[in-house]
Structures are given as structure tokens and as C-alpha cells.
Amino acid sequence: MKSYGAAILVLLVLSLAAAGHGALQYGFYKGKCGTKDVEAIITGIVRQRFFGDTKIVAALLRMQFHDCFVRGCDASILLDGPSTEKTAPPNFSVFGYDLIDKIKAAVELACPGVVSCADIIIAATRDAVALAGGLRYQVQLGRRDGLISQAGDSLRNLPAPTITVPQSIQTFRAKGLSTSDMVLLLGGHTVGITRCSVIKDRLYNFRGTGKPDPTLNPNFLQLLRSFACPKIGGDNNMVFLDDPSSSLKVDNSFYKQLLQNKGILPIDQALALDPATKRIVQQLAANPTQFLTQFNQALVKLGAVQVLTGTQGQIRKNCRRRN
Ligand code: HEM
Incomplete structure (x- = not known):
């Protein structure tokens, strides 16, 4: 009888907690x-x-x-x-x-x-x-x-594009996301652009060496230098993060680009080179459906990071202002 009462109490406490936190x-x-x-x-x-x-x-x-x-x-x-x-x-x-x-x-x-x-x-x-x-x-x-x-x-x-793979793994882990989640979520770079200024040092003066990043595919480097990102000026020129023919499409071509050393952001390219992540990149590059399915799952996990639920926070009337 005693344990029955205790169980009811536990349930009551749990449901009260749920009312505050919700799910x-x-x-x-x-x-x-x-x-x-x-x-x-x-x-x-x-x-x-x-x-x-x-x-x-x-x-x-x-x-x-x-x-x-x-x-x-x-x-x-x-x-x-x-x-x-x-x-x-x-x-x-x-x-x-x-x-x-x-x-x-x-x-x-x-x-x-x-x-x-x-x-x-x-x-x-x-x-x-x-x-x-x-x-x-x-x-x-x-x-x-x-x-x-x-x-x-x-x-x-928010991580800088020069973050290393081990640092990025740490950063994502601190948000409850695994190494595979990280590789999948960086697959968000399958769409979108950056600007020339963000990658200029990779093309001309990598880490102060006066030379380009040696991991960049040499033909691709020439292409970027001649069309998108000249040494002088052009800072706001657009550079696609994925192959331009696929850069409006959510697909796994981003990983294929990385395997050809055509990653645009340093962290993107590093995923294909670091021993902790390169196998995941190879798998995703080889399996289009696996990427699509797992990318969604990773987005769902990202969407659950430190959420406020139940009676926490508020429902804003206008998204730009607190009530
Ligand atoms: C280590 C993690 C990440 C770093 C260092 C990073 C860095 C960057 C940088 C530097 C840009 C270019 C911004 C600009 O030129 O203005 C960019 C663009 C972008 N990032 Fe990331 N990112 C990371 C993770 C993610 C994740 C997890 C997502 C989404 C799931 C994402 C989605 C995007 C998209 C879609 C763009 C293109 C935006 C546009 O075209 O306007 N990134 N990212």
C-alpha cells in the first residue's frame, strides 16, 4: 500500500514537472x-x-x-x-x-x-x-x-569557418550533437553562398604563407581565382558553397565536391581530410538517399537543442519584440 502511494506521488511530481517544462x-x-x-x-x-x-x-x-x-x-x-x-x-x-x-x-x-x-x-x-x-x-x-x-x-x-574538425566536434558535442550529426548538418552547405572575402586567404595567402591552401584542387583554385575571387577587389563576389549546378538543391553533391578537394570553406574541406570525419563524408557522397534521410534527422536533433517548452519563455506577438 505504501509503495502504491509512493508511486502516485512520483507520478504527480512528474506530471507537475511536465506542466512546467512540457515536451x-x-x-x-x-x-x-x-x-x-x-x-x-x-x-x-x-x-x-x-x-x-x-x-x-x-x-x-x-x-x-x-x-x-x-x-x-x-x-x-x-x-x-x-x-x-x-x-x-x-x-x-x-x-x-x-x-x-x-x-x-x-x-x-x-x-x-x-x-x-x-x-x-x-x-x-x-x-x-x-x-x-x-x-x-x-x-x-x-x-x-x-x-x-x-x-x-x-x-x-557560432563557429568561424577556420575552426578545426576537433574543435568543431567539441562545439557540436556541447550542444548534444554527435560527430555524424555535425558532418550531416554541415551538409546544409549544399545550398547557398559565401563571399570572396571569406576565402581570399585560402586562395592567396593561406595562414600567412603567401601561398594558397595546399589542400585545394589546383584546377579549382585557378577557376576560383580567375572567375570569382581576384587577388585585388571583388570582396563581395558570390562563391557557391557547392557545385554551382547543384547549389540550389538539397542533395549530397556537396560531399562529392569535398572528395575532389573542392570544398570552399576551410571547415568543409577539412571534413574530407580529418580521420574522424572522412569516412562519414565518403559514405554520404556515395549514398544520396542516406544523406537526405539522415540530414533530416540531424535537423530534427538540431531543432531540439535547449528548447523552452511548457510555461517557460513566452509566445511573442511580434517575432521582433518581447511582449
Ligand atoms: C562548423 C559549423 C559551421 C561553420 C563554421 C559555418 C560557416 C559558414 C560561413 C562562413 C558561411 C558563409 C557566410 C557568408 O559568407 O556570409 C556559411 C553559410 C551558410 N551556412 Fe554555415 N557554417 C556551419 C554550419 C552550418 C550548419 C549546421 C548549417 C545548417 C544546417 C549551415 C548552413 C549554412 C547555409 C545554408 C549557408 C549559406 C547562406 C546563404 O547562402 O545565404 N551552416 N556558413
Whole structure:
């Protein structure tokens, strides 16, 4: 009898804890917005934007990463203000905030105060990935929005492109993500661009040697030097992170490029050379479907980093401001 009472007590404590912390759930918004389908509203707006501007896929993937790595996936990247995360240099080239505003306005109209900005980032990224050739995946929702956003947190948490593989493994591990998750998530560079200024030292003066990075494929080096990134000027010229013919598509060609020593960012190329990661790169380069499936799983894991749920944080009315 005593142990029966104790079990009830434990259950009671657990359910009270759950009320405070909650958990992410599939179909979280079902029935919370009358008869309206919140996820379908988000998908519709992402589709509309995608068909006019495919760059939105890269924007959302990067936004999810830069949000989740800094105080968790709590939409802290969206807050406006003099020294919030979006003012930190690693976020200067992040865009797509207007799309999030548009989605937020639509879901607020459907059911005010219900859908978090943090969930919008995650669901919109899922939709964008599927539109760009990825597989559609289910996302668990129920995140709440954070109250704090500080530029210094972005500077401390977002890795620089010159990070080494062992350092990057550590950084991802600190967020609960494995080495394979890291290699898969860097596969986000299958879409999108960087600028010439970011890679100039690799092409002309690698680590102060006055020479190019010896790991770069020599023909590719010449191509980059002549067309995308001259020694003088051209700092804002676009450089595709993947093969240009595939750089709007979510696929495994990024890993194939790495195996040919055509990685653009130093950390990308290093994945194919470091003993801790090169086998994973080889496997992903050889198996297109494995990449698509596992990339989604890694995004789901990224989307669960340090989330606020239950009664934590708030549901912002406007993603750019605390209530
Ligand atoms: C060690 C980890 C990472 C480093 C050091 C890194 C670094 C960078 C850098 C330097 C750029 C170019 C930015 C610019 O020129 O303005 C970039 C772009 C990008 N990153 Fe990463 N990244 C990392 C991980 C990730 C992850 C995990 C994702 C998503 C899952 C991601 C998605 C993207 C995308 C999509 C772009 C292209 C953005 C665009 O075209 O606007 N990155 N990244």
C-alpha cells in the first residue's frame, strides 16, 4: 500500500514537472487553432516565397542553425535591438526575417498568441528543405520564445569557418550533437553562398604563407581565382558553397565536391581530410538517399537543442519584440 502511494506521488511530481517544462510533440498545434491547420499555413507561405526566391532555403537553414546554437532554438535571433544577436558579425548576412514576419502575421490572424516564433523557424526550414529536393520530414513543435538576445552570445557560440574538425566536434558535442550529426548538418552547405572575402586567404595567402591552401584542387583554385575571387577587389563576389549546378538543391553533391578537394570553406574541406570525419563524408557522397534521410534527422536533433517548452519563455506577438 505504501509503495502504491509512493508511486502516485512520483507520478504527480512528474506530471507537475511536465506542466512546467512540457515536451516537443508531433502535431502540437492540432486543435489549438480552432479547425485551422497551423503547419499548412506555414507551408503555404514558404512555398509562395520559394517559387519567387529559391535563396530562401539557404536563408532558413542558416537561420535555424544560428538560432539553435545560441541559447537554444528560442527565436532569440529574431529580436530587434541595439546589441541583440542579429547585430553580431556572424549574423550580418543572415536574411529571411521578413518571411518569418509574414508567417507570424498569418498565424496571429488565425489564432492570436498560440504559435511561437521558434516553431515557425523550424517548420519553415522543414518546408524549404522539402521544396529544394530534400525529403519532407515531421517536426515536433511546442517551443516557446526566449526573452534574451545578446550579440556576445552569438560571437561565443557560432563557429568561424577556420575552426578545426576537433574543435568543431567539441562545439557540436556541447550542444548534444554527435560527430555524424555535425558532418550531416554541415551538409546544409549544399545550398547557398559565401563571399570572396571569406576565402581570399585560402586562395592567396593561406595562414600567412603567401601561398594558397595546399589542400585545394589546383584546377579549382585557378577557376576560383580567375572567375570569382581576384587577388585585388571583388570582396563581395558570390562563391557557391557547392557545385554551382547543384547549389540550389538539397542533395549530397556537396560531399562529392569535398572528395575532389573542392570544398570552399576551410571547415568543409577539412571534413574530407580529418580521420574522424572522412569516412562519414565518403559514405554520404556515395549514398544520396542516406544523406537526405539522415540530414533530416540531424535537423530534427538540431531543432531540439535547449528548447523552452511548457510555461517557460513566452509566445511573442511580434517575432521582433518581447511582449
Ligand atoms: C562548423 C559549423 C559551421 C561553420 C563554421 C559555418 C560557416 C559558414 C560561413 C562562413 C558561411 C558563409 C557566410 C557568408 O559568407 O556570409 C556559411 C553559410 C551558410 N551556412 Fe554555415 N557554417 C556551419 C554550419 C552550418 C550548419 C549546421 C548549417 C545548417 C544546417 C549551415 C548552413 C549554412 C547555409 C545554408 C549557408 C549559406 C547562406 C546563404 O547562402 O545565404 N551552416 N556558413
